[in-house]
Amino acid sequence: MTSRAHLGVIAFLSTEMDARALRAALDFGLIETLAAAPADMGQLSRRSRLAPRSLALLVDMLEANRVIVRDGDVLRLTPAFRDALRFRDLLEARIAFADLVWPDIHSLFNALLADAPQFMARSKTFDLFRYDRCFELSAENRAATQAWTRFTTCLTKYEADAALDEIDLDGVGDFVDLGGNTGEFSLALLRRRPDLLATVVDLPVVCAIGRDHVAAIAPAQAAAIAFHACDMRRDPLPAPADLVAFKSALHDWPDADARRLLARARDVVRPGGRLMIFERAPLHFRSGRPPYGLAPDLMFLHFLRHPALYLETLGELGFVDIDCRRIALEVDFHFIVARRPEASP
Numbered sequence: 001m002t003s004r005a006h007l008g009v010i011a012f013l014s015t016e017m018d019a020r021a022l023r024a025a026l027d028f029g030l031i032e033t034l035a036a037a038p039a040d041m042g043q044l045s046r047r048s049r050l051a052p053r054s055l056a057l058l059v060d061m062l063e064a065n066r067v068i069v070r071d072g073d074v075l076r077l078t079p080a081f082r083d084a085l086r087f088r089d090l091l092e093a094r095i096a097f098a099d100l101v102w103p104d105i106h107s108l109f110n111a112l113l114a115d116a117p118q119f120m121a122r123s124k125t126f127d128l129f130r131y132d133r134c135f136e137l138s139a140e141n142r143a144a145t146q147a148w149t150r151f152t153t154c155l156t157k158y159e160a161d162a163a164l165d166e167i168d169l170d171g172v173g174d175f176v177d178l179g180g181n182t183g184e185f186s187l188a189l190l191r192r193r194p195d196l197l198a199t200v201v202d203l204p205v206v207c208a209i210g211r212d213h214v215a216a217i218a219p220a221q222a223a224a225i226a227f228h229a230c231d232m233r234r235d236p237l238p239a240p241a242d243l244v245a246f247k248s249a250l251h252d253w254p255d256a257d258a259r260r261l262l263a264r265a266r267d268v269v270r271p272g273g274r275l276m277i278f279e280r281a282p283l284h285f286r287s288g289r290p291p292y293g294l295a296p297d298l299m300f301l302h303f304l305r306h307p308a309l310y311l312e313t314l315g316e317l318g319f320v321d322i323d324c325r326r327i328a329l330e331v332d333f334h335f336i337v338a339r340r341p342e343a344s345p
């Protein structure tokens with residue numbers, strides 16, 4: 001099983017004040033200073049240029065959150081925070097994403113619970129995921145789309161391996177990721193199987209961002225990932241492949257649309273090939289309070305499904321060997337894999 005060490009990040013984002021102190025410590029250079037070597041308050045004050053009482057407040061907050069520990073006059077990062085800091089991009093993305101949705105949770109929590117349409121209409125978060133701005137290539141649409149793909153890209157970078165650990169990739173020659181965003185899931189697959197060919201299906205602006213993303217972070221893999229820009233609800237889809245995925249893509253759609261997408265996906269699976277679905281499960285926080293860092297997950301309260309709809313639809317579509325597992329990450333996910341029979345029409 002791939003390491004899940006990145007899950008430790010969320011322990012430092014329990015409350016908004018924890019996130020504020022960490023963001024400030026990153027911005028004022030305290031974390032970088034302490035990552036290089038232990039330091040005393042004088043050294044931190046010179047580095048951060050913060051007034052003594054401001055620095056003292058910040059240090060107290062970081063100590064209470066077990067980011068740092070005092071040893072006499074000397075301050076150092078705790079071993080647990082050092083581990084979390086290896087995933088600094090995830091830590092920063094979690095803070096930024098939570099900060100973005102927090103005003104909605106703060107002012108509209110009752111509507112979120114009791115009146116989902118009202119919540120959607122008034123929430124600013126859903127303005128962010130504007131798929132209607134992903135069709136026309138323009139600088140404005142690109143900037144608006146990047147405002148959310150930076151989150152999906154970072155989360156998928158860390159979520160992909162948990163799904164890939166569950167699937168046997170022997171004999172897979174090609175892969176299609178429906179709603180595959182900037183190609184991050186395909187990149188994770190190619191790290192395991194560099195000989196594969198992947199196709200990412202997504203809206204035109206997302207595909208344009210994805211092409212640049214892959215070329216920038218993994219130029220050696222760029223030739224192995226094709227981007228197929230289309231509206232997957234109605235446009236022609238790529239040629240059939242051995243493995244086809246929906247990762248965190250089906251929850252966007254009401255039941256009837258999700259069923260239609262699954263029916264379309266069936267034809268993209270080569271007979272004998274497999275379809276996989278990797279989706280957040282309905283939320284629960286039975287083992288502890290929702291941490292601030294998971295505030296974005298609350299926004300999807302009404303969208304996250306029980307897997308029954310997927311399992312039933314896959315059966316109706318003639319898939320066999322349908323397997324469904326639960327994978328525990330920061331929240332639970334469903335991992336479903338099903339085979340299209342060799343002899344299917």
Ligand SMILES: C[S@@+](CC[C@H](N)C(=O)[O-])C[C@H]1O[C@@H](n2cnc3c(N)ncnc32)[C@H](O)[C@@H]1O
Nearest residue numbers: 152156179180181202203206231232247248249
């Ligand atoms: C919630 S995101 C998940 C992205 C990615 N699979 C991940 O897990 O990070 C849903 C994806 O579906 C894409 N999408 C939405 N509507 C689409 C459509 N009609 N056709 C193709 N892609 C679509 C979005 O652009 C987005 O990349």
